Amino acid sequence: MVSGDGFRRAMRQLASGVCVIATRTRDDKRCGLTATAVTSLTADPPSLLVCINKSTWLGSEIERSGRFSVNLIGHAQAEVGKAFAGMTGHVGEERFAVGRWRDGHTGIPVLADATGAFECRVDQVVRRDTHLVVFGLVEAIVEGDGPGLIYADGDFGICAPVSV
Amino acid sequence: MVSGDGFRRAMRQLASGVCVIATRTRDDKRCGLTATAVTSLTADPPSLLVCINKSTWLGSEIERSGRFSVNLIGHAQAEVGKAFAGMTGHVGEERFAVGRWRDGHTGIPVLADATGAFECRVDQVVRRDTHLVVFGLVEAIVEGDGPGLIYADGDFGICAPVSV
Numbered sequence: 001m002v003s004g005d006g007f008r009r010a011m012r013q014l015a016s017g018v019c020v021i022a023t024r025t026r027d028d029k030r031c032g033l034t035a036t037a038v039t040s041l042t043a044d045p046p047s048l049l050v051c052i053n054k055s056t057w058l059g060s061e062i063e064r065s066g067r068f069s070v071n072l073i074g075h076a077q078a079e080v081g082k083a084f085a086g087m088t089g090h091v092g093e094e095r096f097a098v099g100r101w102r103d104g105h106t107g108i109p110v111l112a113d114a115t116g117a118f119e120c121r122v123d124q125v126v127r128r129d130t131h132l133v134v135f136g137l138v139e140a141i142v143e144g145d146g147p148g149l150i151y152a153d154g155d156f157g158i159c160a161p162v163s164v
Numbered sequence: 165m166v167s168g169d170g171f172r173r174a175m176r177q178l179a180s181g182v183c184v185i186a187t188r189t190r191d192d193k194r195c196g197l198t199a200t201a202v203t204s205l206t207a208d209p210p211s212l213l214v215c216i217n218k219s220t221w222l223g224s225e226i227e228r229s230g231r232f233s234v235n236l237i238g239h240a241q242a243e244v245g246k247a248f249a250g251m252t253g254h255v256g257e258e259r260f261a262v263g264r265w266r267d268g269h270t271g272i273p274v275l276a277d278a279t280g281a282f283e284c285r286v287d288q289v290v291r292r293d294t295h296l297v298v299f300g301l302v303e304a305i306v307e308g309d310g311p312g313l314i315y316a317d318g319d320f321g322i323c324a325p326v327s328v
Contacts, residue, residue: 002303004210011280012310040175051203126288130207146317
């Protein structure tokens with residue numbers, strides 16, 4: 001039998017990029033969260049998936065609005081990743097004072113100077129115990145420059161070349 | 165309208181860990197592929213997801229066997245990641261000559277000295293155009309040591325600290 005703690009500990013070693021997922025709430029406020037469980041899925045059509053804990057309000061707001069953005073945090077934007085991870089005490093709209101945010105083509109918040117940003121329409125939601133897996137069709141892209149911020153073993157970092 | 169090429173280019177900036185997904189075929193051969201679209205999902209129960217292109221045989225073999233392993237490639241195991249990505253000319257069982265592989269608790273191949281390994285039972289498969297999204301319940305874990313290998317902007321690397 002595998003324990004949740006053992007699983008979490010082992011999974012800390014799976015590195016990932018750092019993203020902020022954002023949308024607009026029913027009362028037209030911006031809301032967002034830092035997430036690391038984001039992957040590219042299909043290129044035709046352009047689609048991705050994000051995993052969101054049901055205990056956050058973000059998942060239900062995304063289901064309601066039907067739209068969200070995925071913003072790839074750059075190596076110099078760690079403060080944005082921290083603010084949206086709740087590590088700085090910023091809540092709700094306050095978080096959008098950290099980093100330069102604008103409204104995207106579809107009205108949802110998009111991070112300027114990100115390593116990349118994807119505006120998505122919700123196409124499917126799969127409920128898996130504590131989490132939602134949200135499949136998004138990408139409707140607009142802002143290409144940015146790397147390198148992106150990385151989260152590995154509980155810390156932020158950047159990707160350094162390895163000799164192979 | 166977002167092009168597949170533009171999407172692929174932008175997604176290159178989303179860093180990820182490097183995993184080899186492996187299973188046993190119907191004729192009891194080992195098969196495996198390098199994948200970067202892997203995320204942790206829930207801790208209770210311990211679960212993860214992997215995205216696999218339908219054009220590979222791995223997806224159908226995993227659906228048939230109902231089991232697969234996710235092996236987190238270490239920073240010194242880039243040659244394993246390359247072999248299972250088809251970059252070295254190794255095919256089928258030959259790939260398992262690269263790196264030290266053993267049979268896990270459930271009989272599927274597990275990489276020794278990996279940064280971590282997860283033996284999974286298939287719990288759900290979601291079909292999304294060109295890809296399968298396979299949800300696995302984790303039945304056994306081998307914890308390893310970091311740092312893991314990272315794939316970002318088309319190259320392998322390791323995570324280096326960033327000052328924030």
